[in-house]
Amino acid sequence: MRTRLYPLEDLDDxxxxxxxxxKRSRQAYHLHKFCMSLMQAGNREKFKADERAYLEGFGMxxxxxxxxxxxxxxxxxxxxxxxxxxxxxxxxxxxxxxRAVGSMTGMTADEYAAMMRAGGRPAKGNRSIREGN
Amino acid sequence: xxxxxxxxxxxxxxxxGAAIDMGKTADEYWQPVFAGYEWVKExxxxxxxxxxxxxxxxxxxxxMLDIVPTFAIGxxxxxxxxxxxxxxxxxxxxxxxxxxxxxIAEQLVIDEFDMxxxxxxxxxxxxxxxxxxxxxxxxxWPCKVIPLAVNVTQFPTPSANRCWQLGEAxxxxxxxxxxxxxxxxxxTGGMSHQLQGPRAGLINPDFDQNFLEKLANDPDDLRxxxxxxxxxxSGSEGIELIMWLIMRAALGYGVEELHRFYHVxxxxxxxxxxxxxxxxxxxxxxxAAAAA
Numbered sequence: 001m002r003t004r005l006y007p008l009e010d011l012d013d014x015x016x017x018x019x020x021x022x023k024r025s026r027q028a029y030h031l032h033k034f035c036m037s038l039m040q041a042g043n044r045e046k047f048k049a050d051e052r053a054y055l056e057g058f059g060m061x062x063x064x065x066x067x068x069x070x071x072x073x074x075x076x077x078x079x080x081x082x083x084x085x086x087x088x089x090x091x092x093x094x095x096x097x098x099r100a101v102g103s104m105t106g107m108t109a110d111e112y113a114a115m116m117r118a119g120g121r122p123a124k125g126n127r128s129i130r131e132g133n
Numbered sequence: 134x135x136x137x138x139x140x141x142x143x144x145x146x147x148x149x150g151a152a153i154d155m156g157k158t159a160d161e162y163w164q165p166v167f168a169g170y171e172w173v174k175e176x177x178x179x180x181x182x183x184x185x186x187x188x189x190x191x192x193x194x195x196x197m198l199d200i201v202p203t204f205a206i207g208x209x210x211x212x213x214x215x216x217x218x219x220x221x222x223x224x225x226x227x228x229x230x231x232x233x234x235x236x237i238a239e240q241l242v243i244d245e246f247d248m249x250x251x252x253x254x255x256x257x258x259x260x261x262x263x264x265x266x267x268x269x270x271x272x273x274w275p276c277k278v279i280p281l282a283v284n285v286t287q288f289p290t291p292s293a294n295r296c297w298q299l300g301e302a303x304x305x306x307x308x309x310x311x312x313x314x315x316x317x318x319x320x321t322g323g324m325s326h327q328l329q330g331p332r333a334g335l336i337n338p339d340f341d342q343n344f345l346e347k348l349a350n351d352p353d354d355l356r357x358x359x360x361x362x363x364x365x366x367s368g369s370e371g372i373e374l375i376m377w378l379i380m381r382a383a384l385g386y387g388v389e390e391l392h393r394f395y396h397v398x399x400x401x402x403x404x405x406x407x408x409x410x411x412x413x414x415x416x417x418x419x420x421a422a423a424a425a
Contacts, residue, residue, distance in 0.1 A: 011288070017369050021288040022288065033197065101401045120325075123339075123366060
């Protein structure tokens with residue numbers, strides 16, 4: 001038998017983190033197709049003109065569509081989304097990456113920006129759900 | 134014969150690109166970040182390579198999830214800056230070196246790295262921000278660039294040790310290229326950051342500083358960092374540091390660290406930057422100085 005360096009389940013033991021694996025990638029394939037479509041200016045205009053009508057052309061689940069409409073990035077990540085794709089949506093909205101990322105933390109944009117200026121979220125206390133450290 | 138003269142590593146933050154493009158580099162927030170790159174901008178004027186092998190990660194710009202290559206190499210003559218949702222960055226088109234890229238791909242596959250060949254790809258901030266940080270705002274980039282994209286997005290990502298081995302193989306491949314070329318290998322991305330979920334904003338300076346220290350002097354220790362440890366300690370996107378190991382291994386043992394910089398924060402991340410010179414380049418310079 002080969003030696004594994006750690007049990008794969010440990011990837012689920014990191015607080016506030018969803019590891020973007022192949023299963024999640026499959027779950028959010030159509031969501032990500034939508035995000036990629038926003039790389040073209042014409043598509044951004046179509047999306048802005050009628051968001052729901054545009055979203056319904058991609059084969060996403062209703063939950064994913066609603067999370068996009070709500071700009072609920074935590075929900076989108078729970079539904080398989082990956083932030084490298086999702087920022088295409090926040091870029092289309094004219095948000096900074098910091099605002100998009102900060103929106104997932106339960107802080108206001110100002111509170112989040114202040115935390116980053118003060119050195120960011122510490123690793124201590126944020127390493128392991130199981131160990132609580 | 135081609136030779137590797139130097140290695141550069143740097144973070145690649147989209148907001149850094151925006152700050153450059155919008156003329157905000159002297160702002161109070163950005164000034165300390167850009168101050169860290171003044172040294173390399175001067176140094177590179179006398180040390181411009183013919184080609185840069187630029188190890189970076191695509192941020193869902195050229196590669197959808199239809200195909201997820203672990204390691205991909207750009208074969209095209211040109212790579213256009215990507216539109217990441219706000220229009221393409223106003224930077225020059227990146228000019229490739231298909232002949233050297235082909236040679237490297239052939240050597241790497243012989244060495245049992247299953248490279249994916251990219252005959253067309255747009256390049257996003259992961260590739261263009263490092264070029265801007267080092268070469269500044271220019272009409273055209275001063276050298277050819279071979280993009281080498283590493284999957285750090287969808288698990289399973291390659292291991293630190295695999296990236297190290299790839300760097301060693303790149304070193305051998307470049308050394309066996311018959312044309313007389315100065316080549317630099319760059320590793321981009323990384324330092325601690327997490328861009329997702331309630332833990333977003335994680336910064337671990339101890340982990341980052343230890344990585345920078347060992348990268349210069351004792352890199353073997355870094356080869357055994359697991360993906361799990363990268364994620365736990367440096368945030369879910371901190372795993373981008375594996376691309377720095379490709380650069381480091383390509384340079385071989387015994388490098389001279391010319392410059393090191395670390396700063397927190399830039400947008401959501403810590404920023405790291407190093408410049409190394411190879412022993413081969415050091416010897417060549419000493420020889421030239423003695424002859425003069």
